[in-house]
Amino acid sequence: MKNASPWLVMLLGLALVGVSSSLAQQKPKMPADFVFEQKGESPGKATFSHEKHYEQFPKCTECHTKIFKMKRGTTEGPWTMARMEKGELCGTCHTGEKKGPKGQVILSIKDKNNCTRCHIKA
Numbered sequence: 001m002k003n004a005s006p007w008l009v010m011l012l013g014l015a016l017v018g019v020s021s022s023l024a025q026q027k028p029k030m031p032a033d034f035v036f037e038q039k040g041e042s043p044g045k046a047t048f049s050h051e052k053h054y055e056q057f058p059k060c061t062e063c064h065t066k067i068f069k070m071k072r073g074t075t076e077g078p079w080t081m082a083r084m085e086k087g088e089l090c091g092t093c094h095t096g097e098k099k100g101p102k103g104q105v106i107l108s109i110k111d112k113n114n115c116t117r118c119h120i121k122a
């Protein structure tokens with residue numbers, strides 16, 4: 001039984017390594033869902049959910065900082081649907097043609113049935 005304790009120490013050590021690596025895979029801290037300042041004739045306040053996009057893109061670099069700055073209100077405006085239709089801002093992905101990483105067609109900004117998916121009715 002003399003050799004039991006070093007083995008026990010090693011097993012405990014391995015268990016700890018397991019715990020810390022699963023902690024490392026936990027979700028990063030990200031902002032809560034937010035609404036954009038409503039402009040023009042928009043059908044309602046546009047919302048954005050980091051949580052829902054994280055399910056699609058675990059890598060923050062998918063959007064930051066190529067598409068969006070990492071501080072609210074600092075991405076170069078104006079935030080218009082015209083720009084989005086040209087493939088900028090949310091329209092980088094929400095074209096109705098591009099597919100998400102899980103294979104589904106990403107909801108289109110052009111489809112009238114989708115306006116209120118982003119623009120929540122007040």
Ligand code: HEC
Binds near residue numbers: 074
């Ligand atoms: C699908 C695109 C997208 C992804 C992916 C994304 N973000 Fe963002 N993030 C945004 C947008 C849009 C804004 C607002 C930019 C603006 O207002 O100019 C933002 C803003 C932020 C802000 C600023 C919040 C504030 O109140 O100023 C932080 C911090 C942030 N994101 C962190 C993250 C982290 C961490 C991840 C990865 C887990 C991530 N983001 C992934 C789109 C994204």
Ligand code: HEC
Binds near residue numbers: 039040082090
């Ligand atoms: C993928 C999300 C998304 C979808 C889908 C979407 N929008 Fe937007 N829209 C935004 C964001 C973000 C803004 C900028 C913030 C704001 O002005 O409310 C915006 C801004 C606007 C504006 C004000 C700026 C401008 O372009 O004049 C109007 C009007 C508008 N949207 C109309 C629509 C209509 C109509 C639809 C459906 C055909 C639609 N949007 C679908 C996200 C979306």
Ligand code: HEC
Binds near residue numbers: 046
């Ligand atoms: C890097 C690509 C990318 C960008 C940029 C992006 N999205 Fe998305 N978004 C996705 C994918 C992928 C999905 C999941 C497929 C779907 O539901 O269409 C999604 C889903 C959504 C949904 C539906 C969420 C649900 O499950 O109900 C909304 C609403 C949305 N995005 C709004 C926005 C808004 C607003 C912006 C701009 C501020 C934006 N997205 C920018 C890729 C993107």
